[in-house]
Amino acid sequence: MATQDKRSDTSDFPEIVNTDNLQSNMKPIYYSRTFLSIIGGVIAGIWGFTGFTGFVFYFVVMLAASFGLAAKAKFSADSYFDSWNRVLLDGILGGLMSFVLFWTFAYDIVHIF
C-alpha cells in the first residue's frame, strides 16, 4: 500500500488534506475489503456455516482486515487518513453483499448439489 504522508508540518493549525493522496489511500482499503469479503464468502460456504454463524464469520474477517490495515498505517490514522472511521468502518456494508453472494454460491455447490 503506497501511502503518502499528507499532513502539513505545523501542528497547531488546522491541517491541510491532500485529497489526491487521501483518495489513493482509500483505494487499497476498498480493494482489500472487497477481496477479503469474496474469499471469506467462499470459505464460509465451503465450511458450511449457516445463518448467524456466517455473518459472525464475516464480521470477524472484517475485523481482521481492519486490524491489518491499521497495522499497515502504523496505528496512526492521522498521517494517512482524515479519521479513524475510514480505516475501521468504511466498506464493510458494501462487502456484505459480495460476501452473501459468494457464500450462497459456495454453500450450494458444496452442500446442496
Added chain:
Amino acid sequence: MADDLVLDTAIRNWVLVPLSVVMVLIGVLRYFVSKLIRSSQNPDTKAIKEGQAVIRARNLRSAAHLIPSKSFRSRRIYFTNEENGLLYVPKEEAQKAQAQMFQDPNMAMDMMKKNLSMIIPQTLTFAWVNFFFSGFVAAKIPFPLTPRFRSMLQNGIDLSTVDVSYVSSRSWYFLNLFGLRGFFSLILGEENATDDA
C-alpha cells in the same frame, strides 16, 4: 420434511453458473461499450479556465492560514472584485449559464446514454431470467429469513410449505446484481459504470 431438499446437479450446471457468467460478461461488455461510445468531448476553453480559477481559489482557501493576512486579503479581492474579479459573475449571466447547461445537447446525450446503458441490459437480463428460469427452486440461501420474504424470494414456486431458504432463480439474479458490484470493481479497475446508485 421441509429441510434437506435434494436438488438436481443439472440445476447447478445449467442455471446458477450460466446466470452468473452471463451477468459478469454483460457487465464487462457494458464497460467496454460505454468506453467506446463516449463521445470525445472537445474541451471548452472558457470552461477549463473557469475550472482552473475555482481550483486556485480552493487552494487559497485551504492554505489561508499559512500566508500573511494582508496577502490573503489582496488575493481574495483579486478573485471577488466586482469589476474584474475572476470569479465574479453578474446575476443575469449566472442564470443564463445554467439554462444553457441544461440545453447543451452533449451533456444531455451523455446522461441519456449512461442511463440507457445501465437500464437496458438489466431489463433484458431480467426478462430472460423470468422466461427461462422460472418455476423451480434454484438455490438455497444459507441463512433463514422470515416468512414474509416468501412472496419476494419464491415467486415462481407455488408450494407454500417449502422452506423460505429455498429461493427461485429471480432472487439469484438479484443476489448477483448486488454482489457482483464489488467483483466488478476488482476486475475492471476504478471507473466502471456498473454502479446503479
